[in-house]
Amino acid sequence: MREFFGRSERGPIGLDLYGREIKAVQLVRDGKGWRVESAVSLPRAEAALDAAQAARIADVFARAGLDDDYRDGLLSVRATLAGGDGELTARLLDPRGNVVFEEPFGPGDLERHVRAPRQWSAEEPALHTLVVRLEGGESVACRLGFRRVDIRDEGLLKLFFADLLPGEAALALLRVRRATHERILDQLRQIESGPPFVGGRAYPDVVLSYGIGFHSWAVGWCEEMERRLTAEAT
Numbered sequence: 001m002r003e004f005f006g007r008s009e010r011g012p013i014g015l016d017l018y019g020r021e022i023k024a025v026q027l028v029r030d031g032k033g034w035r036v037e038s039a040v041s042l043p044r045a046e047a048a049l050d051a052a053q054a055a056r057i058a059d060v061f062a063r064a065g066l067d068d069d070y071r072d073g074l075l076s077v078r079a080t081l082a083g084g085d086g087e088l089t090a091r092l093l094d095p096r097g098n099v100v101f102e103e104p105f106g107p108g109d110l111e112r113h114v115r116a117p118r119q120w121s122a123e124e125p126a127l128h129t130l131v132v133r134l135e136g137g138e139s140v141a142c143r144l145g146f147r148r149v150d151i152r153d154e155g156l157l158k159l160f161f162a163d164l165l166p167g168e169a170a171l172a173l174l175r176v177r178r179a180t181h182e183r184i185l186d187q188l189r190q191i192e193s194g195p196p197f198v199g200g201r202a203y204p205d206v207v208l209s210y211g212i213g214f215h216s217w218a219v220g221w222c223e224e225m226e227r228r229l230t231a232e233a234t
Contacts, residue, residue, distance in 0.1 A: 055084030060132050060140050066119065066148035073114035073146040079132050081107045086134050093129040094118060100128070120145025155180060171229045178222035185215040 063076045079088050090110055092100040095118055103112065118126040126145060133139035155177055162170045188211045 055081045055086040055134065055137060057088075057132065057134050057138055057140050058082035060142065062130050062142055062144055064114075064117075064128065064144040064146045066146060070119075070148060071116055073117040075110075075112040075114055075130075075146075077105070077110040077112070077130065077132065079105075079107050079110075081134070086137065089133045089135070091131045091133070093131070095126045095128060097129075114146070117146045120147040167229055167233050171226060171233075174222050174226050174229070178219055178226070181215045181218040181222065185212065185219060188212050188215065 058080045061078045065074045065076075066072070067074055075092065077090050081088075086107070087104055088106045089102060089104050090112075091102040092112075092114065094100050100114060100117070101112065103110065117128065120126050127143040128146065129141060129143050131139055131141045155173070158173055159177060162173055165173065188208060192208060192212065
């Protein structure tokens with residue numbers, strides 16, 4: 001491919017690009033037409049082309065959690081490269097900037113156990129800094145917090161074993177479950193009948209409708225089971 005960018009007294013001046021080779025050319029006209037009179041290699045241009053085609057960090061995904069004892073941290077890092085291969089190094093800094101660890105990996109996945117990190121919470125949002133560096137190239141940094149969120153419904157778990165409980169205990173459990181569903185149902189109905197939210201509804205209609213329908217059914221089911229258990233007890 002030849003690109004022309006100017007002229008001299010003798011004729012056009014341009015660049016010849018053939019694969020990785022770049023040359024400056026001087027064209028002159030003779031009796032048969034235009035011909036290349038001189039072609040000079042451009043090492044600097046070739047170096048720039050090499051740099052453009054070198055490996056770079058395309059994407060980094062990191063996740064910080066806690067183990068089952070809520071004490072030590074679990075860090076997962078995934079990095080991908082584009083334009084070539086290379087060795088990556090992951091460095092983790094604590095909220096004060098101290099190095100927790102520095103370890104080569106990949107490209108690919110890194111799974112790392114972090115001993116007793118300072119944990120993130122809404123009251124104390126402690127953030128660590130992860131720096132992923134490509135050897136001889138760029139680096140990418142992101143901030144993350146070590147935390148773990150578990151959502152458990154202890155009342156529902158107890159309900160699974162309600163048949164093993166005495167009648168009065170099972171009845172009390174059902175009343176607690178019904179009260180929970182009634183409270184949630186009341187909150188959802190307030191959202192449904194309340195004023196519109198700025199920027200649109202708080203929930204999509206299908207989600208709100210599902211919540212109201214599910215908790216309405218659950219209240220009715222608890223009431224029916226309470227009646228059955230009461231009748232059996234008498």
